[in-house]
Amino acid sequence: MLRFPGQGHRRPDDVVIGPLDLAARVDEALAVQAVAFGLDPDEIAVRRQIVLRHMTSPGARALGATLRGRLVGFVYGMPNDRAHWWSTVVEPYLHREGNEGWLDDSFVITELHVHPDHQNRGIGRRLITTITDSAEQPRSILSAIDIDSPARGLYRSLGYQDLARRVLFPSAPKPYAVMGAPLPLRRR
Numbered sequence: 305m306l307r308f309p310g311q312g313h314r315r316p317d318d319v320v321i322g323p324l325d326l327a328a329r330v331d332e333a334l335a336v337q338a339v340a341f342g343l344d345p346d347e348i349a350v351r352r353q354i355v356l357r358h359m360t361s362p363g364a365r366a367l368g369a370t371l372r373g374r375l376v377g378f379v380y381g382m383p384n385d386r387a388h389w390w391s392t393v394v395e396p397y398l399h400r401e402g403n404e405g406w407l408d409d410s411f412v413i414t415e416l417h418v419h420p421d422h423q424n425r426g427i428g429r430r431l432i433t434t435i436t437d438s439a440e441q442p443r444s445i446l447s448a449i450d451i452d453s454p455a456r457g458l459y460r461s462l463g464y465q466d467l468a469r470r471v472l473f474p475s476a477p478k479p480y481a482v483m484g485a486p487l488p489l490r491r492r
């Protein structure tokens with residue numbers, strides 16, 4: 305056990321989940337995303353502009369997972385806006401499945417990433433449940449690469465169901481699944 309001044313005993317791997325000023329810490333966050341999800345320098349530069357623009361959207365919020373001040377994971381999202389690029393891409397796919405209504409009154413999870421050294425310890429679950437617990441919307445939507453992955457397993461266990469599959473985003477080679485869940489997310 306390590307003793308931290310004023311904090312009594314804590315496990316050395318204690319990870320704190322809390323509000324994140326993502327615009328200020330965008331480079332740290334993208335470094336986590338780059339190693340968790342796989343981004344090359346060109347993609348990081350593009351994502352950087354997108355993240356900074358997203359954080360100016362009404363209701364956009366981010367949470368970080370920090371270990372002794374160092375960012376090891378983050379999540380961000382915002383109320384869905386049908387005028388946003390993501391929504392316009394997924395809309396015809398949801399429409400085809402009769403699920404287009406999910407685009408209204410939904411909190412979108414835009415990104416969720418945990419550094420590989422800290423995965424599979426419940427941090428991703430804590431990040432997404434904490435951010436959606438404070439959403440004003442009654443449901444949440446997101447997109448994930450359409451494969452059996454830890455991300456898809458996590459989302460299913462939280463109550464997210466497939467709203468559309470094989471969704472193609474321009475410039476992304478792999479198809480995505482769009483998923484939606486009622487809020488609050490399911491607990492184990």
Ligand SMILES: CC(C)(COP(=O)(O)OP(=O)(O)OC[C@H]1O[C@@H](n2cnc3c(N)ncnc32)[C@H](O)[C@@H]1OP(=O)(O)O)[C@@H](O)C(=O)NCCC(=O)NCCS
Nearest residue numbers: 340416417418423424425426427428429448454455457458
């Ligand atoms: C998806 C991700 C954020 C999950 O974060 P995490 O902190 O590892 O997740 P948790 O420890 O909270 O695990 C929650 C669930 O995920 C699933 N999971 C996590 N790691 C897994 C693994 N290696 N293999 C299979 N399932 C796994 C399990 O269902 C787990 O449930 P359990 O707690 O009942 O075992 C993380 O794996 C990640 O950053 N992946 C790469 C980036 C990515 O794909 N992001 C999502 C983009 S849509």
